[in-house]
Amino acid sequence: MDQAVFAKRRTELMQMIDNGVAVITTAPEQIRNGDVHYRYRPDSDFFYLSGFEEPEAVMVLIPGRVQGEYILFCREKDPDREQWNGYRTGLEGAISEYGADDAFPIDDIDDILPGLMENRDRVYCVMGRYAEFDSHLIHWYNEVRSLSSKGFHAPAGLVDAGHILNEMRLIKTGNEIRSMRRAAQVSTEAHMRAMRACQPGMHEFQVEAELEYGFRLGGSHYPAYPSIVAGGANACVLHYVENRDILRDGDLLLIDAGAEIDYYAADVTRTFPVNGRFSPAQREVYEIVLQAQFDAIDACVIGNTWNDPHEAAVRTLCQGLIDLGLLVGTIDEVIESGGYRKFYMHKTGHWLGMDVHDVGDYKVEDQWRELENGMTLTVEPGLYIGADDSIDKRFHNIGIRIEDDVLITARGADVLTRKLPKTIDDIEALMNS
Ligand code: GLY
Ligand code: MN
Ligand code: MN
Numbered sequence: 311m312d313q314a315v316f317a318k319r320r321t322e323l324m325q326m327i328d329n330g331v332a333v334i335t336t337a338p339e340q341i342r343n344g345d346v347h348y349r350y351r352p353d354s355d356f357f358y359l360s361g362f363e364e365p366e367a368v369m370v371l372i373p374g375r376v377q378g379e380y381i382l383f384c385r386e387k388d389p390d391r392e393q394w395n396g397y398r399t400g401l402e403g404a405i406s407e408y409g410a411d412d413a414f415p416i417d418d419i420d421d422i423l424p425g426l427m428e429n430r431d432r433v434y435c436v437m438g439r440y441a442e443f444d445s446h447l448i449h450w451y452n453e454v455r456s457l458s459s460k461g462f463h464a465p466a467g468l469v470d471a472g473h474i475l476n477e478m479r480l481i482k483t484g485n486e487i488r489s490m491r492r493a494a495q496v497s498t499e500a501h502m503r504a505m506r507a508c509q510p511g512m513h514e515f516q517v518e519a520e521l522e523y524g525f526r527l528g529g530s531h532y533p534a535y536p537s538i539v540a541g542g543a544n545a546c547v548l549h550y551v552e553n554r555d556i557l558r559d560g561d562l563l564l565i566d567a568g569a570e571i572d573y574y575a576a577d578v579t580r581t582f583p584v585n586g587r588f589s590p591a592q593r594e595v596y597e598i599v600l601q602a603q604f605d606a607i608d609a610c611v612i613g614n615t616w617n618d619p620h621e622a623a624v625r626t627l628c629q630g631l632i633d634l635g636l637l638v639g640t641i642d643e644v645i646e647s648g649g650y651r652k653f654y655m656h657k658t659g660h661w662l663g664m665d666v667h668d669v670g671d672y673k674v675e676d677q678w679r680e681l682e683n684g685m686t687l688t689v690e691p692g693l694y695i696g697a698d699d700s701i702d703k704r705f706h707n708i709g710i711r712i713e714d715d716v717l718i719t720a721r722g723a724d725v726l727t728r729k730l731p732k733t734i735d736d737i738e739a740l741m742n743s
Pocket of ligand 2: 566
């Protein structure tokens with residue numbers, strides 16, 4: 311990605327910390343077992359500010375420092391290690407490729423970092439994410455404070471930079487929106503591949519394979535979260551990820567899965583009949599969820615609050631549940647009592663971005679936040695009807711969620727995943743084509 315984008319973000323952060331110093335680390339590598347690691351993914355905040363993808367790196371931002379404002383600690387080049395584990399950018403590359411003003415070996419950080427805190431008012435950091443790094447940071451901070459009798463002033467506190475970064479990340483800019491459109495596009499194509507492939511008798515993991523093959527074909531290195539491929543009753547378990555049952559003729563299949571592209575997530579759910587035709591009971595429930603989703607998307611407009619799409623969805627779902635005979639009372643009564651939560655127990659969405667459940671506050675000063683241009687969120691109502699004796703049998707084990715990714719714009723909701731079929735006619739046409 312264009313390095314100017316990352317430089318602009320660093321400048322923006324530096325403008326907000328005055329005479330402070332920001333110290334931000336990337337994610338540690340995670341051991342899977344023995345000497346095998348999970349596939350590496352950098353920390354979202356760290357990547358957002360640096361574009362740097364290697365582990366064992368720490369950035370230091372020191373606004374106004376004449377010898378250089380942006381210091382990157384990273385691994386040195388090492389031909390032996392690179393033979394085994396691949397390319398390292400090294401110190402010169404940190405400067406020439408990633409725009410650091412200066413770069414030092416990560417192994418020297420204990421000696422150098424306390425000095426970079428001298429004469430700074432505060433240390434800005436993201437605490438509580440990586441315990442080991444937090445303890446290093448406190449150690450460096452205590453060290454610079456213990457030496458302050460030598461004639462410089464030491465920072466007077468550790469301050470959370472997370473909130474500043476969350477606010478920056480909440481509003482997406484052009485590059486980010488392009489990546490999110492690609493993540494949505496790749497996810498859309500992969501979901502369509504899975505829908506076309508689905509047949510009674512297949513295992514859930516075989517449909518998952520089609521889906522994730524589509525992600526990889528589209529250039530995604532990994533799903534944005536573990537794919538949920540849930541047939542029949544499994545669809546009523548919100549985060550079912552075992553994906554190992556056989557898909558039965560007459561059941562629905564719920565797939566909640568999204569590709570990550572350029573470290574940006576898509577988060578998409580479709581629910582469709584394993585055999586390609588909705589039964590009458592499945593249709594009845596599906597049409598309610600679909601209408602709730604349309605109504606929630608219509609509420610995704612600037613000036614509405616974060617909670618308005620949820621309230622719109624809940625109203626439509628409640629009316630539908632009353633019409634089906636699954637709830638008794640007036641619409642206001644079932645909303646007031648919360649009786650609908652037996653069938654709809656989650657919110658209608660969340661912020662979406664580098665993290666699938668992305669950063670950003672949902673309330674400001676105790677009020678639901680207003681939707682603004684450049685925010686991205688999911689809209690994902692559902693109904694989950696268990697095999698409860700008190701419920702008409704024909705609705706048993708119907709779990710339905712429909713989830714799209716939405717960008718808030720001045721012209722209304724821009725549904726990034728709109729090309730993925732979701733009406734009954736469009737799904738049946740695709741599956742039987
Ligand atoms: N895939 C998790 C969610 O929809 O929030
Ligand atoms: Mn989802
Ligand atoms: Mn979601």
